[in-house]
Amino acid sequence: KNGTVDMSHGSGGRAMAQLIAEVFQKYLNNELLAQGNDQALFMPPAGRLVMSTDGHVISPLFFPGGDIGSLAVHGTVNDVAMAGARPLYLAAGFILEEGFPLCELVRIVESMAHAANAAGVPIVTGDTKVVERGKGDGVFITTTGIGVVPDGIAISGDRARPGDAILVSGSMGDHGVAILSKRENLSFGTEIQSDSAALHDLVAAMIDVAPEIRCLRDPTRGGLATTLNELAHQSGVGMQIREQAIPVRPEVAAACELLGLDPLYVANEGKLVAICPAERAEALLSSMRAHPKGTASAIIGEVVEDELHFVQMETGFGGSRIVDWLAGEQLPRIC
Amino acid sequence: KNGTVDMSHGSGGRAMAQLIAEVFQKYLNNELLAQGNDQALFMPPAGRLVMSTDGHVISPLFFPGGDIGSLAVHGTVNDVAMAGARPLYLAAGFILEEGFPLCELVRIVESMAHAANAAGVPIVTGDTKVVERGKGDGVFITTTGIGVVPDGIAISGDRARPGDAILVSGSMGDHGVAILSKRENLSFGTEIQSDSAALHDLVAAMIDVAPEIRCLRDPTRGGLATTLNELAHQSGVGMQIREQAIPVRPEVAAACELLGLDPLYVANEGKLVAICPAERAEALLSSMRAHPKGTASAIIGEVVEDELHFVQMETGFGGSRIVDWLAGEQLPRIC
Ligand SMILES: Nc1ncnc2c1ncn2[C@@H]1O[C@H](COP(=O)(O)OP(=O)(O)OP(=O)(O)O)[C@@H](O)[C@H]1O
Ligand SMILES: Nc1ncnc2c1ncn2[C@@H]1O[C@H](COP(=O)(O)OP(=O)(O)OP(=O)(O)O)[C@@H](O)[C@H]1O
Ligand SMILES: [Mg+2]
Ligand SMILES: [Mg+2]
Ligand SMILES: [Mg+2]
Ligand SMILES: [Mg+2]
Ligand SMILES: [Mg+2]
Ligand SMILES: [Mg+2]
Numbered sequence: 042k043n044g045t046v047d048m049s050h051g052s053g054g055r056a057m058a059q060l061i062a063e064v065f066q067k068y069l070n071n072e073l074l075a076q077g078n079d080q081a082l083f084m085p086p087a088g089r090l091v092m093s094t095d096g097h098v099i100s101p102l103f104f105p106g107g108d109i110g111s112l113a114v115h116g117t118v119n120d121v122a123m124a125g126a127r128p129l130y131l132a133a134g135f136i137l138e139e140g141f142p143l144c145e146l147v148r149i150v151e152s153m154a155h156a157a158n159a160a161g162v163p164i165v166t167g168d169t170k171v172v173e174r175g176k177g178d179g180v181f182i183t184t185t186g187i188g189v190v191p192d193g194i195a196i197s198g199d200r201a202r203p204g205d206a207i208l209v210s211g212s213m214g215d216h217g218v219a220i221l222s223k224r225e226n227l228s229f230g231t232e233i234q235s236d237s238a239a240l241h242d243l244v245a246a247m248i249d250v251a252p253e254i255r256c257l258r259d260p261t262r263g264g265l266a267t268t269l270n271e272l273a274h275q276s277g278v279g280m281q282i283r284e285q286a287i288p289v290r291p292e293v294a295a296a297c298e299l300l301g302l303d304p305l306y307v308a309n310e311g312k313l314v315a316i317c318p319a320e321r322a323e324a325l326l327s328s329m330r331a332h333p334k335g336t337a338s339a340i341i342g343e344v345v346e347d348e349l350h351f352v353q354m355e356t357g358f359g360g361s362r363i364v365d366w367l368a369g370e371q372l373p374r375i376c
Numbered sequence: 377k378n379g380t381v382d383m384s385h386g387s388g389g390r391a392m393a394q395l396i397a398e399v400f401q402k403y404l405n406n407e408l409l410a411q412g413n414d415q416a417l418f419m420p421p422a423g424r425l426v427m428s429t430d431g432h433v434i435s436p437l438f439f440p441g442g443d444i445g446s447l448a449v450h451g452t453v454n455d456v457a458m459a460g461a462r463p464l465y466l467a468a469g470f471i472l473e474e475g476f477p478l479c480e481l482v483r484i485v486e487s488m489a490h491a492a493n494a495a496g497v498p499i500v501t502g503d504t505k506v507v508e509r510g511k512g513d514g515v516f517i518t519t520t521g522i523g524v525v526p527d528g529i530a531i532s533g534d535r536a537r538p539g540d541a542i543l544v545s546g547s548m549g550d551h552g553v554a555i556l557s558k559r560e561n562l563s564f565g566t567e568i569q570s571d572s573a574a575l576h577d578l579v580a581a582m583i584d585v586a587p588e589i590r591c592l593r594d595p596t597r598g599g600l601a602t603t604l605n606e607l608a609h610q611s612g613v614g615m616q617i618r619e620q621a622i623p624v625r626p627e628v629a630a631a632c633e634l635l636g637l638d639p640l641y642v643a644n645e646g647k648l649v650a651i652c653p654a655e656r657a658e659a660l661l662s663s664m665r666a667h668p669k670g671t672a673s674a675i676i677g678e679v680v681e682d683e684l685h686f687v688q689m690e691t692g693f694g695g696s697r698i699v700d701w702l703a704g705e706q707l708p709r710i711c
Contacts, residue, residue, distance in 0.1 A: 052704065052706060052708075053596065053602055053643070054597075054704070054705075055701045056703075056704070056705075058701070078532055079454075079458045079593060079594065080427060080455050080459050081427050082425070082426045082532075083425060083426075085420065088419075090417070090419070090420050091415040091416060091417045092418075092501055093414055093415035093416070093467070094502065094503050094518070095469065096470070096471050096503050096504075096505040124414070124417055130427060132427055133429065134469075134520075136471070136516055165427060166427055167429065168431050168518070169431075170431040173708070176512070177512060178511040183431065183471075185429055185467045187427065197411065258413075259414065262386075263388030263389045271393075275412055366389050366390045367389030367390065368390050369384050370387040370389075371389075373386065373387075374386075
């Protein structure tokens with residue numbers, strides 16, 4: 042073992058078996074992974090299942106508040122949780138670049154293991170491929186998750202109805218600004234941390250109080266603005282939000298000003314948008330604020346009738362503007 | 377749309393939504409994918425489930441007998457099937473390189489859709505990331521599958537017992553030799569085709585006749601030799617195989633000779649190894665030969681007691697040699 046990934050680590054032979062045993066199985070360590078077959082076998086709980094997948098190609102690999110390993114766990118746990126589901130298991134496929142330092146790989150896998158343990162969602166099967174130098178970028182991780190949806194829960198992007206309340210679980214833009222600051226070596230006095238976090242426990246607390254939740258979505262690439270447009274489009278409704286109600290940390294707002302970014306379009310990795318019947322909004326908000334991952338939750342607006350499915354925002358000055366989908370590329374390789 | 381992938385196709389915004397709608401959803405088209413949420417929701421059949429994932433980084437992307445799209449479907453369908461399971465659903469995560477021609481992407485997605493339809497295993501959820509030119513290699517596809525294991529079936533790599541028969545479902549080495557020939561622009565008179573194929577229907581026919589099958593594994597990276605060593609190690613047994621019983625096409629044998637390869641170490645993508653109690657071997661063999669994907673099936677040896685877990689082979693000349701795990705890297709980027 043000479044300290045870096047080489048092509049033999051993807052050969053299917055002895056070197057790969059050793060890497061899997063000494064790095065992946067060692068840290069990700071769990072009974073299902075230890076079965077050592079071409080697949081993990083388990084008995085799922087009764088009920089509807091969901092499945093979701095996300096590739097992770099973030100650059101840099103390590104950033105304030107996380108790394109590609111923890112992000113790859115949180116990202117997929119969250120997409121599973123956005124159905125109101127309890128995440129059960131993860132699969133992880135690694136694409137390594139020849140020459141990648143093994144010590145960095147170990148750091149990433151340890152961090153993944155830590156995030157998976159903390160979330161209670163084991164990584165039960167995996168895959169390891171190696172590409173030549175210059176044909177990848179260190180490491181890419183694709184995670185796939187499955188989860189079980191509690192009976193009586195029907196959460197989907199097409200269920201928003203005029204009159205419903207729109208909530209967010211905290212401040213917008215932290216993840217993207219943290220990555221960009223790290224990438225560009227910017228410093229804004231206090232270091233801005235990614236909000237990367239697993240939200241399934243917050244979701245469980247929310248559906249406990251408000252099983253009538255209609256939509257849940259994590260505003261990742263494209264940010265809050267794009268997520269609201271997606272939901273408006275999918276449900277065939279409009280939305281009316283209030284700029285002043287949207288939580289944005291002052292340091293994130295300042296960084297965005299400087300970088301020419303709009304925090305509403307910046308990716309988040311530990312926040313969610315919820316839409317629920319108006320009469321349940323206050324109860325839902327309280328349950329969110331009572332949860333450590335939702336302390337800065339807010340009601341930011343309501344669903345309205347609109348044939349054009351516009352998202353409109355009342356600005357700080359009492360005016361109103363249309364908040365469109367993200368156009369072009371704002372922040373590449375953010376997740 | 378200017379004909380190639382650009383960074384905005386990974387932005388999370390409008391360009392990505394358009395790519396997903398006009399390429400991925402258009403060709404992969406199915407009800408679950410059309411839900412359009414962050415996850416696919418379905419009611420699984422009762423029973424034990426399996427989950428498996430594989431990244432695909434094959435180079436070249438198009439080869440005789442398939443392409444990265446069909447391979448990404450077959451590869452994961454097969455790993456699910458190697459538990460005796462009926463594959464249910466696939467997830468697919470794409471990592472695209474900036475500048476990749478959209479027309480090639482469409483060809484690949486069409487081929488994936490075709491393979492998924494032919495296998496009856498829809499791609500129900502996906503993800504699309506884009507990396508800068510020189511940080512990827514055209515396209516990488518990670519597929520994850522889930523499947524359901526019929527009651528009464530217990531297939532696992534640790535179940536081989538001394539006396540059991542070892543079978544293969546056809547000729548060894550076709551896939552790897554096809555890729556290498558294409559890569560090196562070699563021609564051997566007749567074009568050698570990859571054996572890339574979905575084996576779940578063959579497996580279903582096999583467990584119908586021989587539900588007592590102990591182990592199933594697809595000899596992909598590392599080839600037959602490595603797969604047998606894995607199974608011997610996992611079950612704590614030795615194996616005795618007969619070289620002359622192992623099917624190898626004459627053109628593959630000739631190409632291997634020329635390329636300095638051993639067909640026992642070359643990857644297959646449409647073959648399986650099966651281990652079953654000796655008394656069921658003939659019946660199992662007949663069922664395999666009766667299936668279009670198993671016409672060249674053969675009994676190649678038996679499981680023996682061996683504390684050292686060696687795989688030994690009786691050679692053509694009546695001698696015997698140890699068949700070790702693949703060491704080093706034989707054929708990079710083969711799948
Ligand atoms: N990065 C990883 N993390 C955790 N487990 C892994 C990882 N890579 C491989 N494994 C596990 O190691 C075992 C062997 O994986 P491998 O990819 O060789 O099997 P395969 O998919 O059948 O072969 P191939 O990828 O050549 O088709 C499996 O049990 C798999 O879950
Ligand atoms: N390559 C693809 N093939 C099929 N469906 C896809 C593909 N890429 C995305 N999708 C589908 O498009 C929708 C949006 O995917 P997207 O990746 O934007 O969601 P997300 O995972 O919630 O966001 P992010 O990836 O930013 O975390 C999902 O329904 C997803 O299944
Ligand atoms: Mg996601
Ligand atoms: Mg999401
Ligand atoms: Mg694999
Ligand atoms: Mg495989
Ligand atoms: Mg396999
Ligand atoms: Mg995604």
